[in-house]
Amino acid sequence: MYEAFFAGGARALHTSVIRELHTSGSHRHSVLGLYREVHRESMRQRMSADSRYQALREAGVRVGALRRSAVDASPFTEAEMAVAARHAARADVVLSLKEQPLRLVNQFGFPDRPLVVCLHRSDPEHQGGALADLRSAVDAGRVAAVVCCAESTRAAYQAAGIPGRLLTVIPNGVDLARYRPVPARQRRRLRGALGLPAAAPLVVFAARYDGMKNVPLFLAAARDFLGRNDGAHVLMCGAGMSLANTALCVDLEIAFEDRPDLLRRLHTLGVREDMPAVYAAADVVALTSSTGEAAPLCLIEGMMCGAVPVTTDVGDSASIVAGHGLVVEPTPAAVSAAWDEAIARRPQWTPTLLRARPRFSHTRMAAAYASVIEQVSAPAAVGVRRRR
Structure with a gap:
């Protein structure tokens, strides 16, 4: 039922x-x-x-x-x-x-x-x-x-x-046959299909628009991250994560009031049915939730596609990402800095992510x-x- x-x-x-x-x-x-x-x-x-x-x-x-x-x-x-x-x-x-x-x-x-x-x-x-x-x-x-x-x-x-x-x-x-890393050439094609540069640092936020997801915290971190990294991009997807959602538009205006130009590198895609491709194109899968989470599926799906997870300490998130991701304090500066660290350490963590795959088999x-x-x-x- x-x-x-x-x-x-x-x-x-x-x-x-x-x-x-x-x-x-x-x-x-x-x-x-x-x-x-x-x-x-x-x-x-x-x-x-x-x-x-x-x-x-x-x-x-x-x-x-x-x-x-x-x-x-x-x-x-x-x-x-x-x-x-x-x-x-x-x-x-x-x-x-x-x-x-x-x-x-x-x-x-x-x-x-x-x-x-x-x-x-x-x-x-x-x-x-x-x-x-x-x-x-x-x-x-x-x-x-x-x-x-x-x-x-x-x-x-x-x-x-x-x-x-x-x-x-x-x-x-998750289905490990669907959620998996892809070769570099295919990753570049996926980036191209999303309209993103092949080598740009990319953070993905996959969540529905809901108070528990703490979207304002994510956007404040994105403002800091994009302001410090000229070539970086941030991608948001999920129910309500589109400009058709007036509440999200208000959040974006507040977070980027001083730098609306940065919004050119923040992409709101709404509901996607090709999430394995989105995750495989990413460097980081982010979660900023404050309550309610138990075992967030976005972290698992993103990890299985090779994205480094960066999460707040909510539910079982810390144990899910232990050894191949980061748990951060819920402040914009801490979240943004952790994205930088995750991108820098992604080559180091890739073997660990691959070894963890059997643990998350559907x-x-x-x-x-x-x-x-x-x-x-x-x-x-x-x-x-x-x-x-």
């Missing part, structure tokens, strides 16, 4: 897990979304236009959704509950991408099935009513397991009252998810879920 389909790291990762398990032949998966469209980061994102939806359909996964948009928080109707019940009744196990879909699962009439909740953040208290929905599902005996993508996620949810016996950590992974991740699903679907798990 998805809350909705839209651009975002958790949905990309969860979709890769479902595709892997569905196409391996050991599982059959179908997906139900609560909403057919959402309005986020200044964008209207329709389910059918989303690349994660399309990837699931191409893999043969059946995908359905209730007939509502994400602005509709009204109670679920009898007809909607009937649709949800039909989907769930065919399942042996229900997976919920994060806790938001539990608002539907907790309704009377939703079939009693072992429930695995997959969590991808480290701030449960800042998820609206979702934490209360998770607690209700746990108290009702519906939840058989909770998969956490990071140790910081497990710690945060255990502190919020979710029993430790339910929590297991499966670290994030095949390993999917196998771990399969193990959890198979455990909760076994007859021994019946007692875990029959307390209602």
Whole structure:
């Protein structure tokens, strides 16, 4: 179960897990979304236009959704509950991408099935009513397991009252066949396709426009970095990272008020479907988040393509980049200086990044998810879920 389909790291990762398990032949998966469209980061994102939806359909996964948009928080109707019940009744196990879909699962009439909740953040208290929905599902005996993508996620949810016996950590992974370094000649071609000089220092910021990402900090660091490095470029991509977003335009005006000329070397590309190519063209993948992150997918994807990660100390970021990247204080000067250091040390770190690749394999991740699903679907798990 998805809350909705839209651009975002958790949905990309969860979709890769479902595709892997569905196409391996050991599982059959179908997906139900609560909403057919959402309005986020200044964008209207329709389910059918989303690349994660399309990837699931191409893999043969059946995908359905209730007939509502994400602005509709009204109670679920009898007809909607009937649709949800039909989907769930065919399942042996229900997976919920994060806790938001539990608002539907907790309704009377939703079939009693072992429930695995997959969590991808480290701030449960800042998820609206979702934490209360998770607690209700746990108290009702519906939840058989909770998969956490990071140790910081497990710690945060255990502190919020979710029993430790339910929590297991499966670290994030990516498709190493897609996310990989490229030869120098191909890297130059990728730079050319992006309209960038072949040898220019390049920092990539891949994130949606959201307060947790601390975009003002990133832009202040970019102002300092571009002002000190005449040939450098900065690239921003993700939902809301385009000039169609008026809030981002205001942020840019504030950060570059004294040097608007530098904006010629700051590129806002919005949502991209070719992120492996973007990362492979980069020297640095940057993260400036202040809250909420658990195991940021952008750091892993960028590293696997050869970009050096530079991150604030949020979630599991420090352990992810340890030995082949930098953790910095959340100040513009510190972030900017770390980008310089990362670019200078990139040749030194490249062998270390290559050796780290097996640790971040999505095949390993999917196998771990399969193990959890198979455990909760076994007859021994019946007692875990029959307390209602």
